[in-house]
Amino acid sequence: MEKKNPDLDIEKIIQDYRPIINFRVKKAIGQHTPEWEDVVNEIIVNVIEKLQNNEFRGDSSIGTFIYTITSRRIVDYIRKKSKVLKHIPQPNPFPDPYEQVETREKAELMENAIKELKPKYKKVLYLYYYKGLSRKEVAQKMNITPSQVSERVNYAQKLVQKKIKK
Amino acid sequence: MEKCEYEYLIDDYLLNKLDKKEKERFEHHYFNCPSCFEKMRERNELISVVKKRGDAIFQGTEVPEETQRVPWRKKVFAFLTPKQWAAVGASAALILAVVLLVIPQLKTSSPEFFVNKDLVRSKSINLISPVIDIKTIPPQFRWKSLGEDVHYKIYIYNSELLWSAETQENSITLPGEVKEKMSAGEEYSWQVKAFSPEGSLIAVSSKVRFKISPN
Numbered sequence: 239m240e241k242k243n244p245d246l247d248i249e250k251i252i253q254d255y256r257p258i259i260n261f262r263v264k265k266a267i268g269q270h271t272p273e274w275e276d277v278v279n280e281i282i283v284n285v286i287e288k289l290q291n292n293e294f295r296g297d298s299s300i301g302t303f304i305y306t307i308t309s310r311r312i313v314d315y316i317r318k319k320s321k322v323l324k325h326i327p328q329p330n331p332f333p334d335p336y337e338q339v340e341t342r343e344k345a346e347l348m349e350n351a352i353k354e355l356k357p358k359y360k361k362v363l364y365l366y367y368y369k370g371l372s373r374k375e376v377a378q379k380m381n382i383t384p385s386q387v388s389e390r391v392n393y394a395q396k397l398v399q400k401k402i403k404k
Numbered sequence: 405m406e407k408c409e410y411e412y413l414i415d416d417y418l419l420n421k422l423d424k425k426e427k428e429r430f431e432h433h434y435f436n437c438p439s440c441f442e443k444m445r446e447r448n449e450l451i452s453v454v455k456k457r458g459d460a461i462f463q464g465t466e467v468p469e470e471t472q473r474v475p476w477r478k479k480v481f482a483f484l485t486p487k488q489w490a491a492v493g494a495s496a497a498l499i500l501a502v503v504l505l506v507i508p509q510l511k512t513s514s515p516e517f518f519v520n521k522d523l524v525r526s527k528s529i530n531l532i533s534p535v536i537d538i539k540t541i542p543p544q545f546r547w548k549s550l551g552e553d554v555h556y557k558i559y560i561y562n563s564e565l566l567w568s569a570e571t572q573e574n575s576i577t578l579p580g581e582v583k584e585k586m587s588a589g590e591e592y593s594w595q596v597k598a599f600s601p602e603g604s605l606i607a608v609s610s611k612v613r614f615k616i617s618p619n
Contacts, residue, residue, distance in 0.1 A: 254438075255435075257441075257445070258434065258435055258441055261441070261444075261445065261448075262431060262435075299436050301435040301436030301437075302432065302435065302436060304435060305431065305432050305435035305436075308435075309428075309431070344449075345452075345453050345456075345457065348449065348450070348453045349453055349457045349460065349461055352450075352453065352454065352461050353461055360461075360462070363450075363454050364454075364458070364461075364462045367450075367451050367454040367455060367458075368454050368455065368458040368461075368462060370419075388412070388415070391415070394450075395446065395447060395450050398450060399446060
């Protein structure tokens with residue numbers, strides 16, 4: 239395909255944005271919906287076509303441009319689905335761990351890293367993510383402030399990332 | 405990596421706690437912010453592992469019990485049972501009644517006197533002795549000084565005025581002829597008035613009774 243806009247490195251753009259589009263689509267329509275990959279591919283093809291046709295004029299950022307295409311396609315998909323199905327597909331609360339963590343091995347590393355955390359960090363993760371309590375509820379249970387809950391979660395994540403990168 | 409102002413939305417986005425508008429705003433943002441997207445991706449991994457492997461991860465983890473912060477009012481009320489609180493209330497009411505009704509009556513009011521037919525309440529003079537029953541006729545009467553340049557007038561009564569005298573001291577010795585008029589077994593009272601150098605009445609003591617015990 240001929241590249242009409244010499245300033246745009248379409249390959250690089252797609253490489254950068256594919257994970258973001260993947261994430262957004264899976265979050266919106268659910269990663270267990272078999273068509274999610276098709277929807278992503280359609281979006282990418284659409285983005286490439288528009289870029290090649292010089293439809294991106296730089297009025298907005300490339301991120302906003304791709305976000306708009308992605309959002310429209312997701313809305314179309316849900317509309318079509320809702321005509322066939324009685325219920326709109328429910329999105330997953332968050333994409334699958336093993337897909338995102340990439341490998342079972344990484345998930346195991348993270349599991350061990352969390353196990354080794356100090357109790358005060360582990361308890362926050364347990365109450366906030368595993369039990370699904372609100373920040374305020376976690377704060378009450380642990381006699382800390384809601385902002386301290388966020389601080390502990392952030393710090394716990396840093397420690398986990400540090401351990402798995404060793 | 406510099407902290408982005410949208411970072412605080414990551415958790416709520418992943419946990420589906422944002423409203424539609426906030427969700428769209430954040431989605432638009434992370435298409436333009438690689439930092440937020442990367443942090444969100446990492447946070448998503450963490451949440452996913454916690455959710456999927458929580459049973460194994462948190463096995464044996466001691467989780468704080470319902471130690472919710474109790475508002476101070478609840479803490480105070482939980483301190484006693486309702487019956488005990490009722491007793492506390494009754495006791496408090498009784499104490500209040502004593503404070504409001506009885507104590508004011510015990511308090512000696514400032515002495516009153518008339519100036520040009522108007523009732524005046526003045527500061528008091530504290531009488532030191534005699535103020536209780538005594539065994540012998542007191543040789544001297546003493547009161548608390550109100551300072552220099554004040555002169556005093558003392559009055560001793562039985563059923564009527566027995567004797568009065570003036571002095572600039574805060575005590576006075578009873579003359580022999582007055583002592584002779586006093587006898588054991590009788591009850592007397594005394595009072596002191598204070599005057600400024602100009603002769604204005606500035607203070608009056610209470611009238612204090614004393615009795616000379618019979619031999």
